[in-house]
Amino acid sequence: MRTMDLAPLWRSTIGFDRVFDLVEDALRWNGEENYPPYNIEKAGDDRYAITLAVAGFSPEEMSITAEQNTLTVEGHKTVKENKPMLYQGISSRSFRRTFSLDDHVQVQGAGFENGLLKIELVRELPEAMKPRKIAIGNTRSNDNKQIEQKKAA
Secondary structure: OOOOOHHHHHHHOOOOOOHHHHHHHOOOOOOOOOOOOOEEEEEOOOOOEEEEEEOOOOHHHHHEEEOOOEEEEEOOOOOOOOOOOOOOOOOOOOEEEEEEEOOOOOEEEEEOOEEEEEEEEEEEEOOHOOOOOOOOOOOOHHHHHHHHHHHHH
16 A cells, blocks of 8 residues: 555645655656666765666767756667667667756766766755854853943943
8 A cells, every 4th residue: 555645744834845745756656667777876975876777878869957856867769770689688768767856956967987877966055054153152241241331321
């Protein structure tokens, strides 16, 4: 059973729309093909890499698009070889794979080597969102000065 009622969460939270959309999309997964196979690795605190196995494709036959919070990788075979095959285990069909990216995750670059397409991602938080250290001052001395000033007046 893959159904889940998210209504109680909708009633008691504000601003989590994207999270719930991702959960609902994951629950609606209906046996989507896993082609091409891929890995997602955490390469550091704020660094990620997606590696897709795209044997038989050249870099010219693939495209990578980053739009808002979605990364799309597409592959289109331009020329189909009409050789007689006894067995064809290497796929030559077109594909489209999408990945949902968190806010502030950007594509840093992509490379193609030995039939593997590697996409490097990095999370770049704006300065306003980064943790900052707050200095703790001596508040008693300020309070005493204000009290002394009031007494003098």
